[in-house]
Amino acid sequence: MNSLFRIALDTMSGDNGLQAVVPAALDSLKKHNDLFLILIGDEQQLKDELSRYKQLSNERLSIRHSTQVVTMEDAPASALRNKKDSSMRVAINLVKEGEADAAVSAGNTGALMATGRFVLRMLPGIDRPAICTAIPSTTGHTYMLDLGANIDSSAKHLYQFAVMGTELARAIDGKEKPRIGLLNIGQEDIKGNEQVKAAHELIKQGGFNYIGFVEGDDIFHGDVDVIVCDGFVGNVALKSSEGVAKMLSQELKKSYTKNIFTRFAALVSLPVLRSFQHRFDHRRYNGASFLGLKGIVIKSHGGADRLAFANAISIARKEVMEKVPGKIERHLKKLMETDS
Amino acid sequence: MNSLFRIALDTMSGDNGLQAVVPAALDSLKKHNDLFLILIGDEQQLKDELSRYKQLSNERLSIRHSTQVVTMEDAPASALRNKKDSSMRVAINLVKEGEADAAVSAGNTGALMATGRFVLRMLPGIDRPAICTAIPSTTGHTYMLDLGANIDSSAKHLYQFAVMGTELARAIDGKEKPRIGLLNIGQEDIKGNEQVKAAHELIKQGGFNYIGFVEGDDIFHGDVDVIVCDGFVGNVALKSSEGVAKMLSQELKKSYTKNIFTRFAALVSLPVLRSFQHRFDHRRYNGASFLGLKGIVIKSHGGADRLAFANAISIARKEVMEKVPGKIERHLKKLMETDS
Structure with a gap:
């Protein structure tokens, strides 16, 4: 036992x-x-x-x-x-x-x-817990944290998230050196707020496999294993992504049930659509970790x-x-x- | 002339x-x-x-x-x-x-x-400009601002975004009383940061058709015409949404070109897929307004x-x-x- x-x-x-x-x-x-x-x-x-x-x-x-x-x-x-x-x-x-x-x-x-x-x-050394979950990407999945336990996370908190995300990706996926990215907004004049800039410096020196700043669309590119962000931002990103995925799959379904022709097309497409849906089935990603x-x-x-x-x-x-x-x-x- | x-x-x-x-x-x-x-x-x-x-x-x-x-x-x-x-x-x-x-x-x-x-x-009375664009939703589209011109927006800034978003939706879509939502994270213990809470009170009293807090997935539900948020959050939400939409359409395409059978399915499905793609073609939504x-x-x-x-x-x-x-x-x- x-x-x-x-x-x-x-x-x-x-x-x-x-x-x-x-x-x-x-x-x-x-x-x-x-x-x-x-x-x-x-x-x-x-x-x-x-x-x-x-x-x-x-x-x-x-x-x-x-x-x-x-x-x-x-x-x-x-x-x-x-x-x-x-x-x-x-x-x-x-x-x-x-x-x-x-x-x-x-x-x-x-x-x-x-x-x-x-x-x-x-845990000693952790100020705030973080919510972390895997999000499907082109090549597998990306861990993202925090997803809503914290708002107004300081640089130190973001740094702690990097530690927790690293250990989760290591434990679950066996990736020895998971690639860590810090969520930011790019291109524009103002590159990130003070907390993100300061966290960038901290994480750089922390011995992580740190790839630097990433943007919202990088969640899905498969080039990063763990994305670190404030909980307000992460929650909005997660819900937006779920929202658009849901809308697209509903609209696709609608397109296929419009008339007799499209119903026939759907019938022929069924295995393709099913395997597609299976791959991105959110139920297969259910389960967020409360880390810390x-x-x-x-x-x-x-x-x-x-x-x-x-x-x-x-x-x-x-x-x-x-x-x-x-x-x-x-x-x-x-x-x-x-x-x- | x-x-x-x-x-x-x-x-x-x-x-x-x-x-x-x-x-x-x-x-x-x-x-x-x-x-x-x-x-x-x-x-x-x-x-x-x-x-x-x-x-x-x-x-x-x-x-x-x-x-x-x-x-x-x-x-x-x-x-x-x-x-x-x-x-x-x-x-x-x-x-x-x-x-x-x-x-x-x-x-x-x-x-x-x-x-x-x-x-x-x-413009007199506007502290900061905002970037605003329409995002396709189930029933049409939703305007969202700010999308990256501002970070750490104060309650007053969010309030100004509500004014600008209202006027843009009125002007472009002819909606006399566009529904305004304030982006927040829900359900969790901490409901929004101080700025969002204060903006909520300001917008409530501003004579808008204000429907209150909305979450990330509400961008796509069609129940709100204008979503107001800080530029960091809005930028991440927009890019995450674009990212997931791009990934899904690429993966769908891949699913349809796997083998002879799926290619036939694609051929039969082509008109359905095309009309679907046309509806969510990001090019048809190109053009962000610099308001203020x-x-x-x-x-x-x-x-x-x-x-x-x-x-x-x-x-x-x-x-x-x-x-x-x-x-x-x-x-x-x-x-x-x-x-x-």
Whole structure:
């Protein structure tokens, strides 16, 4: 039992609740025989759902009853104060207490972040946590952070993001020297604000495989592995990109259902369109890492379905295997020793 | 001659130089019989190019010789100081002197902005110019500003962008009460930085058709006509969106050329794909407005081709017809009178 990776799943918080989380958990257990999953939520509902899949007695699965649910409307502070028995809080508590190696939740981002910070605390040397996720690119994917945990990030924060992004890309993709880029605006007169300019100097001297400034379109070119940016900017970039991708795929679908001829064209094109859609399926990229905490917390999209939630579990498993928080801590320590 | 709209074209600055600008000019003259175009650049080269199209003596076209060219590498200050006879500078000078009603250039954004500010000056009540362009959405398009002229915009600047965006959407699309949104990040704990929060209060009280905060993906939903944001954020959002759209269309093309079967599928799909591409053709959206100046300056993409540059000319014409700078000035005056 010792070698199993134990992951706590908040089953109650996402839009699809345990109807998505339970089958995702079962899929994950089938896929990875080194996993042990703890389902946190209403015991009766969980048992009902598990019995639907005839999986009431899976030895790599346990249920942990919780009585409360954090809603999307709950303010982080109020969730912290008033929902101490929520599925989200219990999941994070289990990580703190060493009963789980990671927690996955599709709940309220703000509440999850606040709970993670409060219960697990920050790694020494990290001021602020960052949200990081992989975004599909021409040649694979690009990690981007921060995606909304921080606004008005200072140069020092951006530098810390570079450390965390480096360790994540190393751990997940096995890239020894991931290429780091700093998001900026180019060409124009004013090249970046003061924080970005100062971060540029810091990161340059940090021993990274630093390729310098990148722009918004570089997220997709595949020439950089990790893009560092302020959370406001990163959040807007991510949502804009998702928005345009969604619009284009909807409009393409519309174009193909206009009339009999286009429907025929669609029929012939189906395999092409399907393989195209598969490659850029956002569900295959579901699962954002909350980096900088003393523990592993993965945020799934609120609307995640079975496939998407299972992907978030896979990311959690990978971070547990690779001991990402420990690697971030060591990297920081080394940098601080070099400094002094 | 009085009723003609006179537009000065910088023919030397874009990547494609006068090979793109001259045919674009000729197309525009054919399309709009109320246009008069002034081609600024090397006289001999312009004559050679015009004679290729057998258009040496078009009565709605004139040539203005200039000896210098601002390159993409020129720093704005150095372009201002050292290239007083550049095609870019002469185009803006003509607007200042009343010989042209607008200028269009595909040159260096920073130099064009600096030249515009220096020669034309700002409208009273506007602290900083903004770059604004239309971005295709599900239902039409959304104007977004600022796209990179300003970083660290204050609440007051964002408020001024709301005024300018309102007038541009009114002028170009005839929307009496365009819906204004303020770009923010949602859901998360920290909802926006101080500037955005303060701008929210200012815009709320400004008599706009203000719909409140919007997020990155709202650019494409068609529920908002004008999105106001800081230039750093707007630039990243625009470039990210362009990047993902480009990647998706390239990958789609690749999917269709994989093998004989997919080539057949492509053949059958061609009309569908073409109409789809046409709708989102970025060239049809080429032409960013420099708002806030005492005069009309349109920035074309550096890589603009004939079709794209002609679109930038159309935007200039529309802004001249609708007297956009005058409308922005009156709107501001009215707001200031209400304030006091």
